[in-house]
Amino acid sequence: MKKSRPAVMKAAAVVGVAALGLGACGSSKSSNTGSSATTASGGGGSSTSAVKIGFFGALSGANAALGINILNGEKLAISQYMAGHPKVAVTVDSFDSQGDPSQANNGAQKLIGDKVVAVVGPAFSGESKAANPYFAQAGIPHITASATNVALAQSGDKFFYRGLADDSAQGPGDANYLVKTLGAKTIAVIDDKSSYGQGLADYVRSQIKTDGATDVVDDHVDPNGQDYSSTVNKIVAAKPAAVFYGGYYDAAGRLIKQLKDKGYTGAFMSGDGSEDPHFITDAGATAAEGAYLSCACEDTSAAPSAATFNTAYQAAYGTPPAIYSGEGYDVTNFLLAAIKAGNTTPSAINNYLKTNSWTGITKTLKFQSDGDLVGGTVYVYQVKNGKITQIGTTPS
Amino acid sequence: MHLHSFVTQFWPSTVDGVTLGSIYALFALGYTLVYGVLKLINFAHSEVFMVGTMSAMWIMHFLNISAIQSGFALVGALLLAALFSMGGSAATALALERVAYRPLRRRGASRLAALISAIGASFVLQQVFEVYYSNQYSNFPRLFKHSTLFNIGSAQITTDRVLIVVAAVVMMVALERTVALTKLGRGIRAVAQDPETATLMGVNIDRTIMYTFLLGGIMAGVAAVLWNVRFEQTRFDIGFLPGIKAFTAAVLGGIGNIRGALLGGLIIGLLELYGASVFGSQWRDTTVFVVLVLVLLFRPSGLLGESLARARA
Amino acid sequence: MLLEVDDVHVFYGAVEALKGISLQVAKGEIVALIGANGAGKTTTLKMISGVRPVKTGKVRFDGQDITHMPGHKRVDLGLCQAPEGRGIFPGMTVVENLEMGAFNRKGSLTEDFDRVYDLFPRLAERRKQVGGTMSGGEQQMLAIGRALMARPEVLLLDEPSMGLAPKLVSQIFSIIRQINAQGTTVLLVEQNAVQALTLAHRAYVLEIGKIVRSAPAADLLADDSVRAAYLGGDLGASA
Numbered sequence: 001m002k003k004s005r006p007a008v009m010k011a012a013a014v015v016g017v018a019a020l021g022l023g024a025c026g027s028s029k030s031s032n033t034g035s036s037a038t039t040a041s042g043g044g045g046s047s048t049s050a051v052k053i054g055f056f057g058a059l060s061g062a063n064a065a066l067g068i069n070i071l072n073g074e075k076l077a078i079s080q081y082m083a084g085h086p087k088v089a090v091t092v093d094s095f096d097s098q099g100d101p102s103q104a105n106n107g108a109q110k111l112i113g114d115k116v117v118a119v120v121g122p123a124f125s126g127e128s129k130a131a132n133p134y135f136a137q138a139g140i141p142h143i144t145a146s147a148t149n150v151a152l153a154q155s156g157d158k159f160f161y162r163g164l165a166d167d168s169a170q171g172p173g174d175a176n177y178l179v180k181t182l183g184a185k186t187i188a189v190i191d192d193k194s195s196y197g198q199g200l201a202d203y204v205r206s207q208i209k210t211d212g213a214t215d216v217v218d219d220h221v222d223p224n225g226q227d228y229s230s231t232v233n234k235i236v237a238a239k240p241a242a243v244f245y246g247g248y249y250d251a252a253g254r255l256i257k258q259l260k261d262k263g264y265t266g267a268f269m270s271g272d273g274s275e276d277p278h279f280i281t282d283a284g285a286t287a288a289e290g291a292y293l294s295c296a297c298e299d300t301s302a303a304p305s306a307a308t309f310n311t312a313y314q315a316a317y318g319t320p321p322a323i324y325s326g327e328g329y330d331v332t333n334f335l336l337a338a339i340k341a342g343n344t345t346p347s348a349i350n351n352y353l354k355t356n357s358w359t360g361i362t363k364t365l366k367f368q369s370d371g372d373l374v375g376g377t378v379y380v381y382q383v384k385n386g387k388i389t390q391i392g393t394t395p396s
Numbered sequence: 397m398h399l400h401s402f403v404t405q406f407w408p409s410t411v412d413g414v415t416l417g418s419i420y421a422l423f424a425l426g427y428t429l430v431y432g433v434l435k436l437i438n439f440a441h442s443e444v445f446m447v448g449t450m451s452a453m454w455i456m457h458f459l460n461i462s463a464i465q466s467g468f469a470l471v472g473a474l475l476l477a478a479l480f481s482m483g484g485s486a487a488t489a490l491a492l493e494r495v496a497y498r499p500l501r502r503r504g505a506s507r508l509a510a511l512i513s514a515i516g517a518s519f520v521l522q523q524v525f526e527v528y529y530s531n532q533y534s535n536f537p538r539l540f541k542h543s544t545l546f547n548i549g550s551a552q553i554t555t556d557r558v559l560i561v562v563a564a565v566v567m568m569v570a571l572e573r574t575v576a577l578t579k580l581g582r583g584i585r586a587v588a589q590d591p592e593t594a595t596l597m598g599v600n601i602d603r604t605i606m607y608t609f610l611l612g613g614i615m616a617g618v619a620a621v622l623w624n625v626r627f628e629q630t631r632f633d634i635g636f637l638p639g640i641k642a643f644t645a646a647v648l649g650g651i652g653n654i655r656g657a658l659l660g661g662l663i664i665g666l667l668e669l670y671g672a673s674v675f676g677s678q679w680r681d682t683t684v685f686v687v688l689v690l691v692l693l694f695r696p697s698g699l700l701g702e703s704l705a706r707a708r709a
Numbered sequence: 710m711l712l713e714v715d716d717v718h719v720f721y722g723a724v725e726a727l728k729g730i731s732l733q734v735a736k737g738e739i740v741a742l743i744g745a746n747g748a749g750k751t752t753t754l755k756m757i758s759g760v761r762p763v764k765t766g767k768v769r770f771d772g773q774d775i776t777h778m779p780g781h782k783r784v785d786l787g788l789c790q791a792p793e794g795r796g797i798f799p800g801m802t803v804v805e806n807l808e809m810g811a812f813n814r815k816g817s818l819t820e821d822f823d824r825v826y827d828l829f830p831r832l833a834e835r836r837k838q839v840g841g842t843m844s845g846g847e848q849q850m851l852a853i854g855r856a857l858m859a860r861p862e863v864l865l866l867d868e869p870s871m872g873l874a875p876k877l878v879s880q881i882f883s884i885i886r887q888i889n890a891q892g893t894t895v896l897l898v899e900q901n902a903v904q905a906l907t908l909a910h911r912a913y914v915l916e917i918g919k920i921v922r923s924a925p926a927a928d929l930l931a932d933d934s935v936r937a938a939y940l941g942g943d944l945g946a947s948a
Contacts, residue, residue, distance in 0.1 A: 230672030
């Protein structure tokens, strides 16, 4: 679950506004055909019809980059699908949530009112908690490409799906990586007391014990504070082989920098909240070098299976795919596969998702009864020469 | 409770606490001076500090100074950063006085109105920097190696710590002497103690208030450049947390009291670090405020009690 | 006339505190302003010193219109006041308080310190004492001494006898006479009308913001109606 990526914020805001405009045009145009589609689908398969797939996520505001990445993946999948002149036309109906949970009600009502057959999103865990019940009540399947909070799958929502591993996979995966791959026997686990950061760190804490390592320092930092010397002093005194930090990139950057300043030489690892180039700028390139970061998201630029996607994405948007673009693309393709198979109502699509699987560019999507992924890979990244580079996956 | 870790980390905590505390102390002077003279909490003082950190960072970026310097280049870069920081902070403090306070004072508005005005000004400054500069952290370059000079216990005394503490103490002594010995200082103390009689003695109150903001701004500017040296990053909201701590330091020492600000700053810095090592870092702020409440229960006017009005500065 | 106040009105909010006051002080005089509590005596002095704004009317000093001149600038012209309640800076020493009197003056103050210590030997003994810890009488000496440090043409004194023991009152008044003899004009506000009228050359009687009598001090002292109203009917009442 990412918090903010505002380096691209200004650009993102511009793109977001443009996307909103497009989305609005698209929905108003297709609303007539949309209603005719519902009647047509009852009449038989031969006539051409149209359905809408919703998008729910931040397209403007400080956290917009993530939402835009997902929406771009979704749009690319749909435009590729439409290029094959299918029987059922599909359009995108997007809602800009600005990442704000208080917008969730509006967003859910809008998409439900627009009669979307499925939703890609919501993008963040917070807004998911607020919006998911509306989609569940309306019986509209919703697949998130990025929300990783564990509890989302535990609410009995029969229409919830998650296209990536959740925090309960990431935390233990990170612990396994530290203990089994890096061979760390003593680990300091620090977090920022946020529901994301502490949740992730708690999974790490319990898994490293299972793995036979010791949690030598347990401490919490204030993500808005600057002076982490008390935490740093504890770590330096305990001399652990590795430090894990659960939280976001700003605080992670400060922590690693102040650790290195006091002579800490062990390994440093953090979760997807820190997997952002700002982690490196905040820490300084020297301090950040060698740090490990994990994410349930795959860097598609390195994946052979994604070569075509990478090229198409670059051609469509003028930038290479970024975090969660591949996930957005994959979950949309799963929905399109359902539609292609003749499922044009929300309930038919929901049944299709429950009983089928889809092999995409990042992974094979197959869902458990609670909507969580079967399996689910956590990828490990490392800062190398000032760049966040995917280096492997976490051991089980 | 981790008494063991308190013992093992005593010296590093002390060194870090004194470093942080001496920055708080300089920062606190702005609150204390303005309160002493106007009986008003300048809540926008945290933004005076923020603009200082921004100005110092900006001139380094502007001149493309991003690496370790040595000799004259180092001294020059540090002085330049300090000058811009003090200039930025002082200009902000003066502007605040002129725009947010003086018009209200002229109209005889209540202190509450001035407080709201200060909070408003604080938001405006933050958002101007957020929107027109960046909502991300910007780095201040490391200008010299933070190498260890000597050890006290398990604590390494590094060059940056020495620079911060020495500069802070020198500035505090300079301010204290200014207020105690110069005509400007006598004017400030006179206005603090009895503004009407000060006028009867020929003191220009408006100008004295302006100088008070100026001095507080300069001190905040020094605090800001030292903060940059210590933490090497700044953002539009950087002033908020240290601002609260500095204000607390001023109250703890006795608001309006210059020596109180020094004492309060050091105590707060040390309490944060000691509290964190005993109870865990998530309790560092709680420790500070619990101690503040306890002190105020028994000494409502702070440790050194008197205000600038009473203190023989 | 050295100091002229011409039909001045002063308001506190909607309340009219001075309802058209006119008075003159000539060079070398001691002029007293007497009246009951709340008559506007202190307001008159503060208005002359520029710390109470004039709504209508004129104030002239040495022929110059100073009606709207800021208070701190009037000190440079030669108007200095020892205010009601003495206004000692409690955190400053005797020396620092005296220096405040000469705040805007340049050059050596040795002569002025000598003159003040000569008038008030008590202050010389207490140079390093903090103002807030001094007795009422000492504070009054300090307040007058401080005002003298400005080398005023007109010394404004607000209730110099307030709260002082009778012996000290007569001592203070004899020092005021001495200051006047050295060439300083004095405008004096007093509730202790007997002492004030004994000391002053001329006097004004204030009643609820207005001047109701103006006469040589000796005439007022001899006037039965004035005695009845302001002197408690009995010359020795305050003693």
